[in-house]
Amino acid sequence: DAEITQSPRHKITETGRQVTLACHQTWNHNNMFWYRQDLGHGLRLIHYSYGVQDTNKGEVSDGYSVSRSNTEDLPLTLESAASSQTSVYFCATSQGANTEAFFGQGTRLTVV
Amino acid sequence: AQRVTQPEKLLSVFKGAPVELKCNYSYSGSPELFWYVQYSRQRLQLLLRHISRESIKGFTADLNKGETSFHLKKPFAQEEDSAMYYCALSTSGANNLFFGTGTRLTVIP
Numbered sequence: 126d127a128e129i130t131q132s133p134r135h136k137i138t139e140t141g142r143q144v145t146l147a148c149h150q151t152w153n154h155n156n157m158f159w160y161r162q163d164l165g166h167g168l169r170l171i172h173y174s175y176g177v178q179d180t181n182k183g184e185v186s187d188g189y190s191v192s193r194s195n196t197e198d199l200p201l202t203l204e205s206a207a208s209s210q211t212s213v214y215f216c217a218t219s220q221g222a223n224t225e226a227f228f229g230q231g232t233r234l235t236v237v
Numbered sequence: 238a239q240r241v242t243q244p245e246k247l248l249s250v251f252k253g254a255p256v257e258l259k260c261n262y263s264y265s266g267s268p269e270l271f272w273y274v275q276y277s278r279q280r281l282q283l284l285l286r287h288i289s290r291e292s293i294k295g296f297t298a299d300l301n302k303g304e305t306s307f308h309l310k311k312p313f314a315q316e317e318d319s320a321m322y323y324c325a326l327s328t329s330g331a332n333n334l335f336f337g338t339g340t341r342l343t344v345i346p
Contacts, residue, residue, distance in 0.1 A: 156332045165246070167323060167338035168281075175332060183333075215281065217334075223269040223288075223327045226334055228281040 127152040131216050131229035138236055144203045146232050148216030156219040157199040158226070159183075159191065161212040168215065174199055206236045239264040241326050243337035250314050251345045258309040258340045260298075260324030269327040270300055270307040271334070276320045284309075284322070294318070314344045 129150045138144050150157065159171040170183030174193040188210060190202045203210055216229040240263045250256045262268060272284040285293045287300040287307060298309045307324060324337040 158333070160336075165338060167243075168336040170333060170335070173333060217281075219332060219334075222332050225271075225283045225286070226273075230280055 127227075129216060129218060129227055129229040131214075131232050133232060134230065135233045136235070138206050138234070140206060140208060140236055142206050144206050144234065146201045146203075146214055146216075146234070148199050148201065148229060149197055150216075150218045150227075151197065152218050152220075152227060153196060154218035154220050154227075155196070156221065157193070158217040158219075159189070159199065159201045160215045160217065161185065161210075162215060162231070163212050171201065171214075172199075203234075206234075208236050210234065211236045239268070239326055239328055239335050241324050241335055241337035243322075243324055243340050245340045246338065247341050247343070249343045249345060252316055253313050256311050256314040256318070256342065256344075258322050258324075258342065260307045260309065260337060262305050262307065262324075262326050264305075264326060264328060266328060270298070271325040271327070272296070272298055272307075272309050273323045273325055273336075274320050275323070281323070314342075316344045316346055318342060319344045 132147045155176045158173045160168040169185045171189050172191040174180050214232045217226045219226045242261045270287045274284040275281045296311045321341050323339045325334045
């Protein structure tokens with residue numbers, strides 16, 4: 126069965142450190158997304174990619190970066206982790222415009 | 238710019254009672270509207286989308302362009318409906334989903 130796998134599931138890091146969250150999909154979908162989930166804000170889009178070598182900023186992209194070197198992976202990097210980036214991060218994929226999005230199980234990141 | 242508003246953060250209803258989760262949107266074009274659900278310790282998953290016009294787990298949602306609403310309804314709530322519900326919007330021909338802030342539904346036995 127096709128799958129989206131996020132790793133790690135939980136991460137505690139210190140302020141100022143660089144952190145990378147992994148997202149791997151076997152759906153063979155072109156579209157991949159990173160969201161953060163915060164109480165009172167719902168899901169907010171961080172970055173997204175429509176295909177290999179394509180990356181775009183979402184509404185809350187400051188302090189984050191992504192790269193897309195293949196179809197399967199879209200790692201999310203926090204350049205210098207801040208306490209405001211403590212959140213639950215979700216990776217998602219979709220086949221095309223206006224189609225169902227499939228989500229990973231989430232990564233809970235705590236920045237201390 | 239597009240926006241999705243879910244006015245209720247928390248909603249509690251008794252088992253067997255009707256439930257309505259409100260969703261309003263703002264977008265100048267023709268939107269695609271979705272409801273996603275997150276059950277405890279499960280992934281976020283699609284519940285229904287307006288273009289399919291189907292009932293999933295007894296839930297329905299009608300797109301009202303005049304009121305720019307896409308409220309989710311179920312005539313008789315069940316305990317297993319307790320979850321976090323997100324309304325989402327996709328703009329014409331776009332690949333991105335814009336989510337509301339979510340409503341946590343609790344069905345009281």
